Amino acid sequence: MHDDSVPPLSSDGRFAGLRRRGFLAATGAASLGALSLAGCGGSGDGGDPKAGGTPQRGGRLRAAFAGGGASETLDPHRANLFADAARAKALFDKLADHGPDLAARPRLAERWEPNRTLDRWQVTLREATFHDGRPVTAEDVLHSYRRIADPREAFRAKASLEPVDLNASRATGRRSVEFVLKRPTAEFPNVLAAFGAYIVPAHAGDFDANPVGSGPFRFVSFAPGRSAVFRRYDGYWDGAPYLDELEFVVANEESARVNALLGGQVEYAHELNPTTARAHEGSGQIDIVRLRNSAMQAFCMKTDRPPFDDVRVRRAFFLIADREELVDAALAGAGETGNDLFGKGYEYYADGLPQRAQDLEQARFLLKRAGAEDLRVTLDTSAVAAGFTEAASVFRDQARQAGVTVDVRMGSKDSYWSDILDGGILCCYRSGAMPIEAHISQRLLTDSTTNATHWRHRDFDALYRQAQSTPDREDRAALYRRMQRRLYAEGGFLVWGFADWIIGTARSVRGVEADAPANTLDWARFDKVWLA
Numbered sequence: 354m355h356d357d358s359v360p361p362l363s364s365d366g367r368f369a370g371l372r373r374r375g376f377l378a379a380t381g382a383a384s385l386g387a388l389s390l391a392g393c394g395g396s397g398d399g400g401d402p403k404a405g406g407t408p409q410r411g412g413r414l415r416a417a418f419a420g421g422g423a424s425e426t427l428d429p430h431r432a433n434l435f436a437d438a439a440r441a442k443a444l445f446d447k448l449a450d451h452g453p454d455l456a457a458r459p460r461l462a463e464r465w466e467p468n469r470t471l472d473r474w475q476v477t478l479r480e481a482t483f484h485d486g487r488p489v490t491a492e493d494v495l496h497s498y499r500r501i502a503d504p505r506e507a508f509r510a511k512a513s514l515e516p517v518d519l520n521a522s523r524a525t526g527r528r529s530v531e532f533v534l535k536r537p538t539a540e541f542p543n544v545l546a547a548f549g550a551y552i553v554p555a556h557a558g559d560f561d562a563n564p565v566g567s568g569p570f571r572f573v574s575f576a577p578g579r580s581a582v583f584r585r586y587d588g589y590w591d592g593a594p595y596l597d598e599l600e601f602v603v604a605n606e607e608s609a610r611v612n613a614l615l616g617g618q619v620e621y622a623h624e625l626n627p628t629t630a631r632a633h634e635g636s637g638q639i640d641i642v643r644l645r646n647s648a649m650q651a652f653c654m655k656t657d658r659p660p661f662d663d664v665r666v667r668r669a670f671f672l673i674a675d676r677e678e679l680v681d682a683a684l685a686g687a688g689e690t691g692n693d694l695f696g697k698g699y700e701y702y703a704d705g706l707p708q709r710a711q712d713l714e715q716a717r718f719l720l721k722r723a724g725a726e727d728l729r730v731t732l733d734t735s736a737v738a739a740g741f742t743e744a745a746s747v748f749r750d751q752a753r754q755a756g757v758t759v760d761v762r763m764g765s766k767d768s769y770w771s772d773i774l775d776g777g778i779l780c781c782y783r784s785g786a787m788p789i790e791a792h793i794s795q796r797l798l799t800d801s802t803t804n805a806t807h808w809r810h811r812d813f814d815a816l817y818r819q820a821q822s823t824p825d826r827e828d829r830a831a832l833y834r835r836m837q838r839r840l841y842a843e844g845g846f847l848v849w850g851f852a853d854w855i856i857g858t859a860r861s862v863r864g865v866e867a868d869a870p871a872n873t874l875d876w877a878r879f880d881k882v883w884l885a
Contacts, residue, residue: 408864412884413598416621416877417610419737420603422767425577428560429551430501430508433770433803435623435785436601439877441551443583443599445566448476448494448552449545450874455699455788457542458874461489461552461567461590465545471537471824476545478528481590483554484571491524496555498522512794512801513547516821537822539829543788548795548872569594569880578767579603595864595883605766607739611857614639620859620884623877626739627687630855640858643687646786647854647870649695650684650740652732652748652847653773653782657807660725661778664843669719671847673755674748675711680850683744687855691848694837696789701830703837716755729758733780735769740852741781774805782846785854785871789833793817797840806845813839861885 418436429441448462459465463479481489499519501508521533534541544550554565564572569591570583581601587593602619604610610622611629615638630641654661654670661667676690689697692709696702720726734745742763749759759779764772773780782805784792795801798817799809813836820832840846854871864882869875 408595408883409885410595410883411597413600414596414621414862414879414882414884415600415602415619416623416879417602417604417613417619418623419605419610419766420578423578424767426561427564427572427575427581429553429566430497430506430510430549432549432551433509435871435877436603438548438872439623439879440581440601441549442568442877443570443879444564444568444572445551445553446481446489446568447546447550448478449542451546451787451872452874453868453870455786455870455873457546460874461494462545465542467541471539471541471822472534474532474534474538474541475525476530476532478530479590480528481567482588483567484565484586484588485554486588487554487556488527489552489567490527490555491530493555494530494552495519495522495524497552498550500553501550507802509549509795509802510547512798512803513544513550513791515794515798515800516541516544536818537824539821539824539826540788540790543791547791548787570599573598589880591880594880596879599879606736614857614859617859620862621865621882622857624739625855625857627685627853627855630687630857631685638860640860640862642856642858642865642867644854644856644867644870644876646689646698646851647876648786648852649691649697649784649848650679650688650744650850650852651691651782651784652744652849653780653805654845654847655778655807656845657809658778660723660728660730661845663723663725665719665723666725666728667843667845669716669723669725669755670752671709672712672716672719673752673757674709674847674849675751676709676849678751679744679747682747683740684850684852688850688852691850693841693844693846693848695784695792695846695848697851699786699789701789701833701837703834703841705834706838706841711751713755720756726756727758728756729760730779731760731762731777733762733764733769733773733777735764735766735781737764737766737769738781738783739855741783744849745781774803780805783852785876786873789837790817790821793836797844808840808845 420436421434429445432438432441446461449457450460452458463477465474465476467474498514501510502514502519516534516538518533518535523531525531569586569589571586573582573584575581583599585594585597607626613619614622654667680688680690732745734741745761749761752759796803797808798814816836820829823829858865861884863885866875
């Protein structure tokens with residue numbers, strides 16, 4: 354689901370003001386050479402810590418991300434894009450974050466402990482300070498969570514915080530909070546680690562003019578849709594970053610990010626196309642980091658409006674998809690097939706369900722039963738994410754074989770994610786890593802703020818809350834499997850694949866963690882990166 358720093362892009366996708374020689378063609382092995390594969394962000398003799406190298410301090414790292422245009426903000430509670438999350442991670446902290454296994458790891462929270470009935474959790478904060486020198490306190494935590502839960506706002510983490518009774522929760526000391534829950538919640542640490550659940554000071558002001566966080570970098574400047582510059586915070590509780598400065602560069606076109614990396618305008622390029630990596634493999638000009646199984650790739654059907662309010666049509670679309678062809682064509686093979694469920698390989702994933710395969714005859718039968726034999730639908734897509742336009746084209750051809758006409762509509766890269774949340778009927782969709790329970794709470798409950806499929810069923814909500822209140826792990830897992838069986842049978846996500854996340858770095862960059870799916874703790878963790 355879902356950039357700033359240095360010059361803006363011109364109409365042809367280049368950085369305005371950057372040297373022309375930095376923007377070689379993004380294709381053609383003769384001009385660019387090949388991309389070298391590396392198990393982690395650094396290779397050669399500069400020294401990755403796993404290879405016995407010594408981190409070096411100093412320098413500015415420039416990181417290119419796809420952005421969100423002039424509407425971008427540094428408000429961490431409004432983070433939605435990957436660029437938003439990377440900026441927020443640099444400036445702010447959460448109480449917990451997800452490790453590579455998607456288990457919650459302590460961050461600003463030093464520890465947590467439930468009572469016997471799992472409806473009260475005591476959280477102890479570590480000694481940490483904001484960038485203005487003030488300590489991070491329990492009151493800051495409560496202020497942050499109450500701000501996220503503001504009914505007038507649509508903050509991303511609001512659904513995840515729903516189990517918390519913030520009126521009853523209280524500070525029990527300067528660094529201790531007692532969270533009172535509305536019901537027993539066995540996996541409360543996942544709430545603390547929720548996407549967007551950042552801690553901000555109770556005295557926070559204008560987030561875009563002078564944001565104050567407790568993260569590894571402090572604010573220097575921000576121009577929405579153009580640039581953001583942050584400087585090392587020497588008082589960071591987890592150790593000062595190696596870099597002096599971190600600069601985010603907006604480059605919405607993948608070719609612009611690659612060319613900037615090759616031309617020396619940036620040292621880190623987020624989200625490269627697998628075709629690009631494969632086409633230029635072997636030159637040694639840049640290094641490639643592949644984050645396996647990082648991004649769910651899907652088509653999202655609106656379940657509350659025609660034609661997808663008829664479950665027979667949704668089931669027909671499940672059977673139209675040739676998942677292997679989609680992975681091969683849209684991801685250049687850099688991923689694996691999906692089975693219409695989020696979280697393949699994660700805890701609680703229902704891996705016992707039969708793998709779906711294309712069945713055009715059955716799809717046509719279901720469409721006929723639904724009175725949709727000559728169905729015509731519009732599929733929204735955009736160049737906002739790698740593989741989206743390719744996937745739309747492939748699926749259009751697959752649907753034609755079942756008698757369905759799919760009209761592909763290209764959307765704006767700047768507004769695509771907000772446009773498809775409530776608009777349209779069918780769209781290309783993706784998500785980074787998060788626990789399955791977080792995916793459910795943020796996207797599949799009646800009151801979820803990012804419910805793109807409009808899946809709203811009170812009995813499904815009740816099953817989720819029952820799972821959350823179940824202390825025994827096996828019993829809880831059985832409830833999650835039950836929810837997933839229903840989504841598999843009649844949900845609105847046609848999950849066709851799981852993509853590798855591909856990052857390109859300059860040869861001088863060290864410390865980029867490979868075992869870090871997108872949205873987890875070590876993804877885009879620039880405080881642990883250095884320049885050799």
